[in-house]
């Protein structure tokens with residue numbers, strides 16, 4: 024039956040940036056669909072709180088693995104620790120990311136490097152470390168978190184926009200290379216959702232007005248509205264879907 028194909032019972036998902044915001048919502052959705060959850064990010068306190076909330080709400084196992092994913096030396100040990108704890112990783116949600124806002128003429132190398140270090144370099148090397156395990160098993164799902172900014176440009180975020188354009192292309196590159204190993208690699212490209220990442224925009228009445236006017240639904244997205252796409256891409260229901268960037272943006276890119 025088709026709804027059974029969406030179930031994730033006995034699957035293990037690693038969610039980067041899983042302590043808050045979109046990562047927390049996606050981890051919760053995957054657990055509600057039946058998966059056990061490994062969460063990683065820097066803030067141990069947020070990871071612990073989210074893991075507790077998921078375990079209580081869903082009855083699934085949820086365990087925290089604190090790490091700074093811009094430090095490549097910390098990536099392999101995290102993946103090894105998840106494998107020791109859970110025995111496998113079926114699903115990787117590559118969600119950890121950051122943003123630095125400034126006019127392009129004032130953008131510093133440090134601002135550029137901070138964004139790239141996690142949004143693209145960290146994301147690739149997490150996918151590589153988990154990909155080794157998935158290639159060995161001959162199966163796996165990787166879901167990268169891209170952005171509306173993978174497709175369009177807006178002022179003040181040159182590094183972020185470049186990194187999210189890069190993630191969309193990385194998704195296609197890995198999808199084509201790893202299809203032979205039974206690994207589906209897709210991306211979710213969120214529009215504007217209320218999280219810490221967009222706090223500066225929410226707090227700026229003029230930018231807020233422009234965003235709400237432009238989105239065909241005339242509102243911000245709620246992070247729960249990303250869960251269905253994530254569960255679908257993690258599940259057997261999307262078995263022939265790979266290399267795709269799915270926009271969940273309230274219709275912005277249709278205008």
Ligand SMILES: NC(=O)c1ccc[n+]([C@@H]2O[C@H](COP(=O)([O-])OP(=O)(O)OC[C@H]3O[C@@H](n4cnc5c(N)ncnc54)[C@H](OP(=O)(O)O)[C@@H]3O)[C@@H](O)[C@H]2O)c1
Pocket residue numbers: 039040041042043044045046063064065066067069090091092093118119120121141168169170171212213214215216217218219220221
């Ligand atoms: N909110 C939106 O409207 C929106 C739209 C499009 C795309 N996105 C993307 O969605 C993803 C999540 O964003 P969000 O809105 O939920 O932002 P957020 O609330 O700021 O969450 C970002 C997450 O990434 C983690 N992270 C950042 N740097 C890290 C590092 N060096 N090592 C490990 N973890 C790190 C953070 O945890 P720690 O700080 O504890 O490390 C946090 O859990 C990002 O990739 C973002 O670009 C968001």
